[in-house]
Amino acid sequence: xxxxxxxxxxxxxxxxxxxxxxxxxxxxxxxxxxxxxxxxxxxxxxxxxxxxxxxxxxxxxxxxxxxxxxxxxxxxxxxxxxxxxxxxxxxxxxxxxxxxxxxxxxxxxxxxxxxxxxxxxxxxxxxxxxxxxxxxxxxxxxxxxxxxxxxxxxxxxxxxxxxxxxxxxxxxx
Numbered sequence: 485x486x487x488x489x490x491x492x493x494x495x496x497x498x499x500x501x502x503x504x505x506x507x508x509x510x511x512x513x514x515x516x517x518x519x520x521x522x523x524x525x526x527x528x529x530x531x532x533x534x535x536x537x538x539x540x541x542x543x544x545x546x547x548x549x550x551x552x553x554x555x556x557x558x559x560x561x562x563x564x565x566x567x568x569x570x571x572x573x574x575x576x577x578x579x580x581x582x583x584x585x586x587x588x589x590x591x592x593x594x595x596x597x598x599x600x601x602x603x604x605x606x607x608x609x610x611x612x613x614x615x616x617x618x619x620x621x622x623x624x625x626x627x628x629x630x631x632x633x634x635x636x637x638x639x640x641x642x643x644x645x646x647x648x649x650x651x652x653x654x655x656x657x
Contacts, residue, residue, distance in 0.1 A: 503528045515559055523551045577622035579612040581605060583629045590615065593625075613639050 501509070504525065511521040527548035534540045578593040588608035589598035599615065602608040609626055616622040621641030628634040 503531075510559065516555065520551075520555055524555055527551050577616050577619040578625060579616050579622070580625045580627060581608045581612050582627045582631065609637075613637065617642055 507516065507521055507524045507528065510516045511518070516524070530540055530544055530548045534545065580589075580591050580593060582589050582591065583605075585598065585601050587601040587603050588605045590600045590602070590608050590612045591598045600608075600611055602611060605626070609624065612624045612626075616624055616639040621639055624637040624639060625633055626635045626637065
């Protein structure tokens with residue numbers, strides 16, 4: 485069930501409503517209390533600041549996400565009987581560095597195509613680490629020229645409280 489269907493919007497193919505419009509509509513239909521609506525408006529404003537590169541307090545961001553999740557769960561509860569459990573590998577990303585196509589390929593463990601090809605193995609390993617880091621952490625599997633696994637490198641997730649990370653345009657001002 486989606487929030488739009490919970491609100492009986494009946495617009496499956498229409499342009500989706502903005503978050504503020506959904507909050508106003510839910511409040512008009514008495515699906516949200518005035519306090520919940522105000523918390524959601526504040527959470528939306530905070531999310532907009534973050535999306536547009538403004539500084540956001542990490543504790544306020546956590547509160548906003550918790551508020552949004554609680555309201556959505558109350559308005560449009562998931563059918564837990566039909567929800568598949570998350571696969572373990574979806575929690576982390578695994579990227580392989582393998583020899584091929586005239587260079588060193590960087591490819592996701594779930595992809596048959598390389599995301600990039602680099603001239604040297606070192607360049608490919610650095611790119612793979614960057615991909616895994618930006619995806620929230622995981623593992624880089626480095627294969628030798630013979631195709632056998634030569635090394636594995638665990639990459640930690642980026643701490644969202646960290647300031648600007650060089651080369652990462654999404655990490656802040």
